[in-house]
Amino acid sequence: MxxxxxxxxxxxxxxxxxxxxxxxxxxxxxxxxxxxxxxxxxxxxxxxxxxxxxxxxxxxxxxxxxxxxxxxxxxxxxxxxxxxxxxxxxxxxxxxxxxxxxxxxxxxxxxxxxxxxxxxxxxxxxxxxxxxxxxxxxxxxxxxxxxxxxxxxxxxxxxxxxxxxxxxxxxxxxxxxxxxxxxxxxxxxxxxxxxxxxxxxxxxxxxDWPGTVTFTLSAAALTYGLIVGGEDGWGDGGAVTAFAVSAVALVLFLLVERRTGEPLLDLRLLRRPSFAALMGAAVVLTGAAFAHYTYTMLWLQSVQGLSPIEAGLAVAPMALTSFVFAGAGGRFLHRLPAWVAVSSGLALIGVGLLTQTAIDAGSDWKVLLPGLIVTGLGVGVAIPVLVAAALAAAPPERAGMASGAVNTFRQLGFALGVAVLGTIFSGRVRDVLTGAGLSPSAANAISGGAPFGSDPGLVQEAYASALERVYLTAGFAALAAAVLVAAVARRPARTPATAPAPSPAPVH
Structure with a gap:
């Protein structure tokens, strides 16, 4: 051009x-x-x-x-x-x-x-x-x-x-x-x-301002509760209050959307099992495939001692693989039913993340490489047809809303993934470090990448154990979502090629 x-x-x-x-x-x-x-x-x-x-x-x-x-x-x-x-x-x-x-x-x-x-x-x-x-x-x-x-x-x-x-x-x-x-x-x-x-x-x-306010409040309060609960304990007053506010706001959102003539999200779409399953898949896909980047980067730079550019190169194979495969395999993917590509992609993401659980205290960045490549293949398979699958599961007159819902649930999945996986990561790091005699305040600081003093072996063990749990949780979530899509979203669909395929980007 x-x-x-x-x-x-x-x-x-x-x-x-x-x-x-x-x-x-x-x-x-x-x-x-x-x-x-x-x-x-x-x-x-x-x-x-x-x-x-x-x-x-x-x-x-x-x-x-x-x-x-x-x-x-x-x-x-x-x-x-x-x-x-x-x-x-x-x-x-x-x-x-x-x-x-x-x-x-x-x-x-x-x-x-x-x-x-x-x-x-x-x-x-x-x-x-x-x-x-x-x-x-x-x-x-x-x-x-x-x-x-x-x-x-x-x-x-x-x-x-x-x-x-x-x-x-x-x-x-x-x-x-x-x-x-x-x-x-x-x-x-x-x-x-x-x-x-x-x-x-x-x-x-x-x-739909009432719908917007209640949806935003529910999502924000849930994220806040997850982050505060992970740091201060699930019985903390702030976490409990946040979860209660989130639940009330969600109920209000559902009531508002049922009564308004032009809803932010037509709840009748979620009564379609295929569409609801695909929205769940959108949440899990971004949460599982990308949210762990935050904690992987802390390990690569704070524990492995890589520079920012070296850490970026270490995880780049996932994004590069997804980009290349989505471009090269796009024509083939659009010959398949969209649910097949979404389910298969989620399964590959799950396998790739479980492969990364090979990490241990003696590992370096190369232990992640096979899993990153497999995960990248999964992303390249699933994301280019995710919107097309949602459009196929929605009535034609709701195509715009269905496309917007996919974007919303993908971003929400990333935000919740960062919070949930962060809770798992920081909790495990603290458990290992305090179990070895460190103070809770020192353990909290180290979980955030602070300098860790004279026992690097202990910190390597703590970070590796925490990342193993992060990858395990994300991997099983992706596999469960793959099974859900395969079981629920199997139905005749309009040809997905009628909608422009979104990119293999993580957020969109």
């Missing part, structure tokens, strides 16, 4: 001008940036912890609030785009993302960083919810198929490059540059969007 010489005025028809690919460039830039900002942070977590004196739960929130805000707001952002204009919402998302990135880079303490990450996630939701409708409005026919193909490839590249780019920037500049790098990208995307992308709207007539 050759680049046009200059952006063309938005009034021109995009399918018939030399500069017709500028809208694609603008949308792909935004999509690449919002996806890469999930994995780019992982490599920098130990450096952030040292510079900002952040604890283990702080690192969880740095990861979780971005995914949580994205999960909670992507559906309402889609409705806002229908009402206010998709280009307008996309532009506002780009501007807010740039501002939040600047604040993240300048953050003087971890509290400011966590708050800025939440704003980043909300801005990413506005971008994610509007980028595919903008593409569909800008292109038709063969141009549309080509545009969605490029969009998917760029999204897959974000998955493969995020961890590596985070390592390069952290190693050669500073962890703050993982946020500063967004500023010029946002500026270019904004300029091209304003000059070349035409406005479009949908058919929504109002935003």
């Amino acid at each position: 050759s680049a046009p010489s200059a952006p063309t005025a938005p009034e021109a028809q995009p399918g018939a001008r030399p500069g017709k690919w500028w809208p694609l460039a603008a949308i792909c830039l935004g999509n690449f940036m919002l996806l890469i900002d999930v994995t780019i942070v992982v490599t920098a977590l130990p450096s952030m912890a040292r510079d900002l004196d952040a604890g283990f739960s702080d690192l969880q929130w740095v990861m979780d609030l971005y995914a949580l805000a994205l999960a909670a707001l992507v559906m309402v952002a889609g409705t806002a785009g229908d009402l206010l204009g998709r280009r307008r919402v996309y532009v506002l998302g780009l501007a807010a993302f740039a501002l939040a990135s600047l604040i993240s880079g300048l953050a003087p303490n971890v509290g400011v960083l966590i708050a800025a990450r939440a704003v980043q996630g909300a801005a990413a939701a506005a971008m994610l919810a509007t980028n595919t409708p903008l593409l569909a409005a800008a292109y038709a026919g063969r141009d549309r198929a080509f545009a969605f193909g490029i969009w998917g490839a760029v999204s897959g590249a974000a998955s493969a490059l995020g961890v590596l780019l985070g390592g390069v920037l952290t190693d050669y500049l500073d962890w703050r540059w993982i946020f500063y790098v967004n500023l010029p990208v946002c500026a270019v995307a904004l300029l091209i969007t304003l000059r070349t992308v035409t406005e479009s709207r949908g058919s929504a007539s109002r935003i």
Whole structure:
């Protein structure tokens, strides 16, 4: 694809001008940036912890609030785009993302960083919810198929490059540059969007604010309860209160969605066993395949002594394998029933994670390599057809909502995965260290990657034992989800190729 010489005025028809690919460039830039900002942070977590004196739960929130805000707001952002204009919402998302990135880079303490990450996630939701409708409005026919193909490839590249780019920037500049790098990208995307992308709207007539508030509150309270309970004990007052608030908010969400004329999520979709099983698969897929990155990185850098770029290279085979296989095998995969690909991919993810349980106190990074490759194959098999499977399980008139629900449940799975696996990881590290005579405060600090003093062998044992449990839990969850999809989602489906395939990116 050759680049046009200059952006063309938005009034021109995009399918018939030399500069017709500028809208694609603008949308792909935004999509690449919002996806890469999930994995780019992982490599920098130990450096952030040292510079900002952040604890283990702080690192969880740095990861979780971005995914949580994205999960909670992507559906309402889609409705806002229908009402206010998709280009307008996309532009506002780009501007807010740039501002939040600047604040993240300048953050003087971890509290400011966590708050800025939440704003980043909300801005990413506005971008994610509007980028595919903008593409569909800008292109038709063969141009549309080509545009969605490029969009998917760029999204897959974000998955493969995020961890590596985070390592390069952290190693050669500073962890703050993982946020500063967004500023010029946002500026270019904004300029091209304003000059070349035409406005479009949908058919929504109002935003379901009660549904949005109750869903967000339920998800946030559940995540908070998991993180606090894992650190302070499940009987802690804060954890118990958070779980109670989450349950009440979930009940209110269900009541609201049953009574409203234009719900955030039509609950009748979840009465379809195939659709409900696929939403569960979306949660487990991202939670199992990607959430463990946070704790694997702590082991690679804090225990194995790898630099950020070396740690990024150590886990890159998973993302690279998924990207290459999804691209090379896409034509074959779309000949299969979508549920077969989703179930098979989850099974491969489960096997890959269980393979990684070979880790022990004497292991180095190479022990993870076989499991990462198998997991990457599973991701490359499952994710490109996950949306297509959900669309096949939903009525045609709910296709947009079904697609948005997949994005929501995938992001929610990542946020909950970080919290659940973090609870398992930190709890096991503390048990091993306190059992050997260390104080609880020292054990807490070491679980977050703090310097561990004169007994590296003990810390290696603690981290290896904790990661073994993390991989075991995630692996069995993926296998259970594979069985669920195979048992429940087996039904005649519309041809999945009618919907553009999403990328092999972890978040989307």
